[in-house]
Amino acid sequence: MAAGYRMASWSTGSTAVTPVVCVHGAGTSSRPLLPLVERLGKSVETWAVDLPGFGQSSRPAEPLDLTALGETLADWLEAVELPPACLLGSSFGCQVVTEVAVRHPDRVRSLVLVGPTTDPAARTWPRTVLRWLRDSVRESPRMLPLKLADYRDCGAGGVLFAFGESLRDRIEDRLPAVTVPTLVVRGERDMVVSHSWAEEVSRLVPGARLATVPNSPHMVPFREPEALAALVTEFVRQDADADG
Template identity: 45%
Template sequence: MRGWQGHELTRAAGVRFHAALLGDAAAPEVVCVHGLGCSHRYFLPLARRLAPGLRVVAPDLPGFGRTPAGHEVLDVRGLSLALAAWLRATGRAGVPLVANSVGCQVVVDLAAHSPDLLGPVVLNGPTMDPTAPTMARQALRWLAAGRRERPSLPLVLLRDYLDCGPRRLLRTLRAALDDPVGSKLGLVTTPAVVVRGSHDSVVSRGWAAEVARRLPRGRLVEVPGAAHTLNYSAPAELARIVRAIL
């Protein structure tokens, strides 16, 4: 937990949810939703930029980070239902959500069954780009994106990948590829910003623009020179965008 102020354990969705905390307890909150195989850990650079004036809460979804799960691997709907249960259990309905990668799909799916829980949303690098519909193509894009990220990111992600294990990682990727995220974007009726790094090889500019276009109150912001994981590799730029939507 180095760098975080503390952690929170909440019983929700049949598991003991873990969330990392940073910022004044009396400040307005922002909830960060991690991507494929990740956890609260890679949100720390963004949390440090937001913590002056905001309280950052970064939950680990079931099976990832410090939140346990059974043998069942949850698909996007399962993960969003678990997130919904945690938001209700902690009284965070309507709190702004900042998501990265597959976490964007989880947040969009939340609008399909629990729209009352959505506040403003920031979708950073929203997957899955339909121009790369296979696991092999996605893997190649992710490897290419890694060359543009901060050199320390792979070390952070390696620990998270070891925590969740290859079976959960691959099956969650398969579920994310099968998720019809495009058909649900119109259900996100709260203010929304789609953020893309100009060097993001995972999410094309065309797909990011299409996501923003389909969101009823969406807009696209591109960060020059950034890659896929802005919350870790370009936290100052993403923090400015988050503060602007708030």
Template identity: 40%
Template sequence: MITEQASRTPVGSWTVHAVTVSPEAGAPEGRPTVVMVHGLGMSARSLLPTARLLARDFRVVLPELPGNGRSTRPADVLDVPALADALVDWMDRVGLPSAVLVGHSLGSQVAVHAAGRHPDRVTALVLVSPSRDPLINTPWKKALRLLLDGPRESPKLLPVAVVDYLRAGPIRMWRTLRASLETDPIRTLGRVRQPTLVVRGDRDLLVSPWWARTICAVVGDGRVATVTDGPHGLPFSTPADLTRAIMPFLRDYPGLLS
């Protein structure tokens, strides 16, 4: 059995909404907290199916980044480095010294920046459907491929995405997307020294096999896992397959599973 609890935490002038999913008896002693970071315009709801499976072994926390979900919408749109800093500021406020970061899509970019900018706060990285593929290098290309990906996802994801996108607002999402493409992905990845797993669905239109391999070649310690018949939205559409891809990585990393 698992428990789910929502919280709202003041972080500077913002309030960050988060959902914590954990074993009813508590996570085994010594295991790190897993923090899952959602994608563009999305909320914790897009990650809950996978979080509930990971919570058999870990305490899993799903913060909603400023401007998304039920968190505060800053007047200015935050770029990726600012979102990464906001994530670490939230970790400070909730008393979380370090965590395994599991980022999805744009959340992977946020997780990578957090690992590079605050290396002592990130134990390991899991990059699920990581965005910023240089082969898809314009907002219009990404938006079109995201639209084409829709029919490949679980039908239950559509109402979640519609509500989350409306809540985030199309203008904020567009500006965030444009800002995300202004980063230098190779340079940013070059700062990562944490063990890193890249998980890509083989039907993902937004992440090429080349990009998944390139990430692993650039980071200090990387490996790739592929989800068969997996679309872009792996955490919601194929949670069991994604969890099976993640757990061997966590088992192989010393100290994460005992």
């Protein structure tokens, strides 16, 4: 339980390295992240969590806005008694984890922002829908049934509200306030997040670096989990080594 909500979570792996907590995107659940969780768990303690209103977690009476999602995630981190963790956000999950990093820096060791939304150039419904449609033809066909199941579980209203939050949020306003080591990751063939926007995100976060995963569209955790797991493992280990 966190903030009064039952939150479904999965964990695997157990090492002395910083734990990694994976946070899903708008309207979806942890299902598309599980290929990454499985591979990351071979080298670091790895968690995936469904935010309230998504996947197998509790359904609030009304969808939670971005601030409430961030507060609930921070409460969950405390409830499961994790040490300061590496929060890995996928898509809209990047907006949630940066909220936690700015408001609760004591609970965050580092950030991995995979395909961070939303590019200011795409903050209208027509533009964002067009980008998602262009990207969808590049995604693995195995992801389609997972997304349809997630959208069914979330409900049309929940999906639209979550995407609306991703468009309303000005993530660029809080990125300069992030004080933890940050890795920004973009798929080379991502049609949702432009290369110029990924570069801007990495520029706005002090000390952040940008990595590109070859041949991957937007959903890098599902399409290229091995490559992403290698990047994340190296990142958290280097961060741990920096402390001696």
